[in-house]
Amino acid sequence: YFDTVSLAPADPILSLTEAFKADKNPEKINLSVGVFVDQSGVTPILETVKEAERRILEASTSKSYLPMTGTPAYASLTQKLCFGEEIAESLQGKVTSLQTPGGTGALRVAADFIAKNTSAQTIWLSNPTWANHKGIFGAPGLKLGTYDYFDSANLSLDYDAFLKSLESIPAGDVVVLHGCCHNPTGVDLTPEQWEDVAKIAAAKKWIPLVDFAYQGFGDGIVEDAAAARIVAKAGLPAFVCQSFSKNLGLYQDRVGALHVITDDASNLANVVSQLKISVRVNYSNPPAHGGAIVTTILSDEKLTEQWHAELKAMRDRIASVRTQFVDALKAAGVEKDFTFLTQQKGMFSFTGLGKEQATALREEHSVYIVDSGRINVAGITDSNIDRVVAAIKAVL
Ligand code: LMR
Numbered sequence: 001y002f003d004t005v006s007l008a009p010a011d012p013i014l015s016l017t018e019a020f021k022a023d024k025n026p027e028k029i030n031l032s033v034g035v036f037v038d039q040s041g042v043t044p045i046l047e048t049v050k051e052a053e054r055r056i057l058e059a060s061t062s063k064s065y066l067p068m069t070g071t072p073a074y075a076s077l078t079q080k081l082c083f084g085e086e087i088a089e090s091l092q093g094k095v096t097s098l099q100t101p102g103g104t105g106a107l108r109v110a111a112d113f114i115a116k117n118t119s120a121q122t123i124w125l126s127n128p129t130w131a132n133h134k135g136i137f138g139a140p141g142l143k144l145g146t147y148d149y150f151d152s153a154n155l156s157l158d159y160d161a162f163l164k165s166l167e168s169i170p171a172g173d174v175v176v177l178h179g180c181c182h183n184p185t186g187v188d189l190t191p192e193q194w195e196d197v198a199k200i201a202a203a204k205k206w207i208p209l210v211d212f213a214y215q216g217f218g219d220g221i222v223e224d225a226a227a228a229r230i231v232a233k234a235g236l237p238a239f240v241c242q243s244f245s246k247n248l249g250l251y252q253d254r255v256g257a258l259h260v261i262t263d264d265a266s267n268l269a270n271v272v273s274q275l276k277i278s279v280r281v282n283y284s285n286p287p288a289h290g291g292a293i294v295t296t297i298l299s300d301e302k303l304t305e306q307w308h309a310e311l312k313a314m315r316d317r318i319a320s321v322r323t324q325f326v327d328a329l330k331a332a333g334v335e336k337d338f339t340f341l342t343q344q345k346g347m348f349s350f351t352g353l354g355k356e357q358a359t360a361l362r363e364e365h366s367v368y369i370v371d372s373g374r375i376n377v378a379g380i381t382d383s384n385i386d387r388v389v390a391a392i393k394a395v396l
Contacts, residue, residue, distance in 0.1 A: 012131045013370055020368045028366035029388060031379040034183065034347045035251060036314055041381050046249050048307040052296035056289070066288050068279045069272070070099020070257075074291045077298035078257040082212065082225060082242055083232050091232060093265045096272045098258045098279065099286045103213045103243030106258035107136045110209060110239045112278040113260075113271075115140035119172040120207070124165075126150075126176065128350075128372060130183045130211070133176060147175065150185050155340045155352050157187045166197065171205035179212030179240070180224035181346020184374035188218060188345045191226040198234040208236060213243040216311040217318065218345040237263045244294055246347070247311055255290025314378075318347060321380050328389045336396060347378045357395040365391035 010018075016032035037043050069075070075097035079088040088095075100106040114120050123137040127146040138144055147165035151158035169175060177197065182188055189197065201208050208231045218224045231238045242257040244250045260275065262268050279285065297303045322342045329338050341349050353361075353373040361367040367388060369375045380388055 012372075016362075016368045016370065019362070023366050023368075025366035027384075027387060028368070029379065029384045030368045031375040031377075031388070032368045032370050034246065034376050034378075036246060036249065036318075036347065036378045037381065039317065039381055041383065043251070044249065046307065046310045048297055048303050048310055049248060049250065049293055051306075052293045052303060055296055056292045060292070063288070066099070066285045066291070068098075068276045068285050069096070070286050070291055071295065073299065074099045074257070074295050077295060078242060079259060081215070081221070081298060082228050082240060082257070082259060084222070084225065084229055087229055087232050091261060094263070094268060095232075095259055095261045096268060096275065097260075098275060099291045100241075100256045100258050100279075101254040101283060101286055102245060103211065103241050103256040104132065104136065105254065105283070105286070106241035106243070106256045107133070107211065108139070108282065109258050109275060109278045110241060110260070111137045111142060112140050112282070113275055114174055114239075115142050116278075117271075117274050118174075118207075120174045121170065122173050123209075124169055124173060124175040124206075126178060126182070128184055129176070129178075133211070137176070145169075145173075149182075150187060150350070152350075152352075155185075155187075155350060156343075157189070159193065163196065163200065166200045166206075167204065169204060169206045172207070174207045174209050174239070175201070176209045176211055177227060179210045179215070179227045180218040181214035181348065183213070183346070184348050184370065184372055185350040186341075186344025186346055186348045186377075187350075189227070191230065194227050194230045197227075198230050198236065201231070201236055202234060207238060209239040209241070211241050213241075214246055214346045215242070216247040216308075217315055217347060220315070221308065221311070232261055235263060237261060244290065247314075248294065248297070248307070250290050250293060253290030253293065254287060255294055318378050321377050322349075324385065325377065325380055325389075328385055329392065332389045332393050334389070334393050334396060341377070347376050348374050349377055351375055351392075353392070353395070360395040361391050365394065367391045 020030040122143045122145045124145045124147050126149045148161035210228050215224045228240045238261045240259040244255045326338050351373045355371045358371045
C-alpha cells in the first residue's frame with residue numbers, strides 16, 4: 001500500500017539536530033536549531049516557570065478541554081504583552097486572540113484562514129526567511145512569492161530593494177514580516193523603518209502578518225514589539241503570531257498566540273468563527289499547560305518582574321557572546337571581518353559561510369550550522385568557542 005510513498009527531503013533545521021544526536025564525537029557542537037543555552041551549555045527551565053508550575057500543580061483541579069481559542073485570560077494577557085496596554089485597549093472589539101500550539105501553530109491557523117477566507121493571491125516571504133514559512137504557507141495551497149530584504153554581498157539590510165518590493169505587492173495579498181530578531185539573518189528594521197512599512201501597507205492595501213517569535217531577545221520587550229505595535233496602531237488589518245518557546249524557554253510545551261486584527265469591528269464574529277474551524281480540524285483545542293504557565297506569570301506582578309530579569313540575562317548573554325565571538329575570530333587570525341555579527345539581533349546570524357563550508361564544518365569538525373550559513377549564536381559558550389573559531393578558520 002505504501003509503495004507509492006517517496007522519500008521526503010529532510011527538514012533543513014531539525015534534521016541537523018537528529019544528525020547531531022547521532023554524531024559520536026564527544027566534542028560536537030550544535031549551532032543549528034534556535035535554542036538558547038546558558039554558559040554551561042544547558043537549555044534551562046526558567047526559575048519563574050518553575051514557580052508558575054508549582055502553583056499550577058497545586059491549584060489545578062481538572063484536565064478537561066480548553067475552549068478552541070484557549071482561555072480569555074490568556075488572550076487578554078498576551079495581547080497586552082504584544083501590543084502594550086494602551087494599544088491593546090484601543091483594539092478591543094477589533095482583535096481576536098487564540099492560544100495556539102507554538103508560533104508554528106499560530107502561523108498554520110493563519111495560513112489556513114487566509115487560504116479559505118480571503119482574496120489573497122500570494123503570500124510574500126522575506127528573502128531569505130525561516131525555512132518552515134514555505135512549508136506552512138504552502139500547505140493550504142497558497143501561492144508563495146518573495147520580497148527583497150537581505151544584501152548578501154554586504155551582509156546587511158537592502159532597504160531600498162525591500163521598500164521597492166513592498167511597493168509592488170498587490171492589494172489583498174499577505175506579507176510575512178519578522179517582528180524582531182530576523183530569522184535567519186539577525187538583521188532588523190528600526191522603528192522609523194517600520195513606520196515606512198506600515199505606510200506602504202496602508203497605501204497598497206496588502207495585509208501584514210508579523211511573525212513575532214523572539215520578543216525580548218533583541219533589545220527588550222517593548223523595543224522588540226515595535227513592528228507589531230506600529231502595524232496595530234496604524235489601524236491596519238493584520239495578523240500577529242506570537243511564540244513563547246524562546247523568551248520563556250517553553251519550547252516543548254508548544255505555546256503561542258495568534259492575534260487577528262480587523263479594520264471593521266462588524267467582521268470580527270465571522271473571523272472568529274472561521275478561525276475556530278481551522279483550529280477544530282487541525283488540533284481541536286490547544287494544550288493547556290504552557291498557556292497556564294504564561295497566564296500565571298503575566299497575571300502576577302512579581303513573577304512578571306522575575307521573568308523580565310531572566311529574559312534580560314538571556315538577552316545580555318547573547319549580546320556578549322556576539323562580541324566575544326568576533327574578538328575570538330580576530331584573535332585567531334581569521335582575515336574575514338565578522339564585526340557585522342555584533343550589529344545583528346537575536347539568536348541568529350548569517351555568517352556568510354556557504355553550503356560547502358557548512359558541510360565541511362559538520363563532517364570534518366562536528367560543528368552543526370544550517371546550510372544557509374545561519375548560526376545560533378546562543379549555542380556558543382566559553383567551553384566551545386575556541387573549537388568553533390578553529391573550525392571556522394579551517395573551513396575558510
Ligand atoms: C529555528 O529557526 O531554529 C527555530 O525557530 C526552531 C524551528 O522550529 O525551526
